[in-house]
Amino acid sequence: MAQPPARPRRRELAREWMTAVYPTAYVPLSPVEIERFLLDLVDVIADAVQAEPFTAAPIAEVGQRLVRNHFTGPETLQRTVEVLGRALLFTPELSDVPSLPEKVVAILGALSTGFATAMRLDAFDRQEEVKAALLAAKQRAERVLEVSEARFREVFTTSAFGIVVTDLDGVCVEANEALGEMVGVPFTELPGRRLVDLFHPADADALATRYHPTGVRRGERFREQRRLLRDDGEPVWVHLAVSLLHDADGAPAFHVTMVEDVSELHLLQKNLDHQLLHDSLTGLSNRQRFGSRLEAMHRKSHRGITLYHLDLDAFSVVNIGMGHAVGDRLLREVGRRLEVVVAGERALVARVAGDEFAIVVDNGPATPRVPEMVERINHALAEPMDCGTALSASIGVVDRPGADWDVDELLRAATATLHRAKAHGKRQWLPYDRHEDRRSRAWLARAARMPGALADAELEVEYRPVADFGSGRVHGRVARLRWDELGHGDCVELAEANGWSLVLGQWALREAAAAAAGWSAGVLHFVLSPMQSRDEDLVGTVMRVLDETALPGTGLRIHLDTRAMLAAGGDNAQVLRDNGIPIGLAGFNGGQAELSLLDELAADVVLLAPAAVRRLADRPGSLPHRAIGELVRSVREFGAAVCVPDLDTPALADWWREVGVDGAFGAFAGPAVPGYEL
């Protein structure tokens, strides 16, 4: 099966992998043994990539095997994904595999999920084993009473899991420190309280019956996922494992409950395991659970359901301006308020993405109509939060859809409607509109097709000349994307929207650098999207590409997105510069913060924002027009060149030349051409 020529590369990959994870966790094996172990896994992965028909199913096993063999450090998975992601996309053995990027994404996803699940079960099962051993010891107890009690005490106090012992009336007899931490109450104050009172009201009843001594037969256990209620009212999602303990005569005596805080785990494995059903921050349902509940409600509804998809307006501003801690508090508060809004209804509120919420209401005879419901939502959000901010949301509404709609259809329609509502500004809502939907749907369908198109070489990189207005400091070509009739801006927008930006950026940079290494057309300008500018691996990617293509660093100008740098910090720009690669700031508007950033980074070039360029050209002689002259002068005096993008006509180019910029690109300077023509 395995092709002989592929072996050395697979070995090399196993070695890279070993080198990356070796410092992240202690594994009691020699480096050679580790490499051999990882090579096995590489084989599984590489074979899966090439298998027809493709399935990522065998990969979950890879994650599990890593965990079983103690590759469990905090950074082990991340480094694994980095190494594999890079290697699989660019390894020659796999270069002919159709739809490679999608397969790689599927594979890394399956690996991460397998890993996260195994981590959880591993920790949990180990603790359960220990507990079981202790309880067994307890039953032999009377003879060696003190020893077994000491052992139980050890686990009880040292466990990272909450443990609580309750009597048959459900009253806490003893709880450990970890449980106290979870509920935010000193653990010494828990004895005497009823256990179910520590849970969310919605869970308390169900639990009360589960805890009935006849509910659990001898030796049996039950496991569930429930919400504890912190002292401050905040729900904490936990995993419970409950066993019934009998006394020496075999009569039921106590329940022992182990409690695992899954929301904390969630945070730890933030970008890995989104399979849990609930949003750890707000305690609301997450997208996955919302989907299945939505389906059930839709199926069973008599009067039809109404689906609301909300997006908080300008929430990123809050997050950046006041910090994530405040942002998180606000999100929790929003969740709570939305639950209040629909409190009298058969309804479910979910947090479906960062600042997006969804509500499904099963309409009853007294359910308010859509406009009134929207009014209530807006009203609830407009009430100032404890930090003084009032929020608003844009809302897409799908009201009483036909019975033949499936869940995906419903969710997609709500999202599309939300997007349209948002385009109208803040605090807007719209009902679903079939006609409008068709158009935007084409756009989204296009976005979804992008990964495939990239794999099938439908996307191209073209090069536009950058005109030098006389200073001699800017020249060369700028790389632009093209996909059939879609130009650079459209491609970037699509990629940012479908999350494909990083992969696309890496691919385009590699293409462009390879082309530039072989031409004499001057410097290669490469403009990064916001997401690409923030990529943590950006510097690594650029250095690798330079290395592989032998393009000298000075032959490249990387233009980073100004706003992304403001939001995420200028580290990427700084490090690129430190590595001898000239950098530019793209999308530059000349605001205060942007000028400080320029000052701090000492960027080599500034690329003005296309929107600003269009706006200014419209109104010669106006105040902005004069101001831009000042701006250009100061930036140039500071030592950075100023460049203008997307100029279509020679007249516009002349206008900017007058203003005094160093260079420009756009249709006026000649058409974009493919690399091989240069």
Added chain:
Amino acid sequence: MESGCGVVERTSWVPAGVDTGLPSAARLYDYLLGGGHNFAADRALAERFLLAQPNARAIARLNRAFLRRAVLHLIDRGVRQFLDLGSGIPTVGNVHEIARRSAPDARVVYVDFEDVAVAHSRLLLEDDPLATILQEDMTDPTAVLGAARGTGLLDFDRPIGLLMVGVFHFVPPEDDPAGVVAAYRDAVVPGSGLALSQFTSDLQPAEMAGIVEVMKRSMNPMYPRTHAEITDLFAGFDVVEPGVVPLPLWRPEEGAPDTDDPARAGIFAGVGLKK
């Protein structure tokens, strides 16, 4: 009985527990290696430890890796039984597990004086006929050796591997460190081995001073030693190549990535064979 534990008679399994207030080295080390047997106080100590020595996690990992290489080396030299002094909380790659991969009949007696380390070792070794744990103070060789003989697991007429890995920096000068090692040495036959690793100020004096300061507020204050002092502990042993060196330099295995800077490894390590 601690206050607030409620209904006493019905929870007769709950006697006075370990003192969770004062952090311990065993639990600190467990935490640094990613284990789960530690209290809030230990984690707080670990955070201060990491401030003083940012490389602490790597040092813990390197120390554990040295333990493994040293055990395998002694097995290569024909040693089949080990006395592991200051063995810690059982975690990934315990001595009996490592030894048995190449010598299935290997016997191990663990010794630690810390409650949590001992409790967990007991659980782990409960049904293991070839390994056990003793709760003793390793600076009292008479007591340790007496109890070790009492287990019947070790044959003192054949070579024994003495492991003092990551523990000697807890032995204060007034406990006569040289005398402690000598007592163990005199109890074993020639061909027996000594693997020892301990913190030093020679490598990063400032960081080491910080660690000493941090550990003053734990159950285990620390006493770093110089290269010469550590080498002297091997009196009566032939130190095997490459001598007493920073952790990653002791017989690194083929293919090991050289990502760990020996100058930041904090600990000197060596192995000797009794003459």
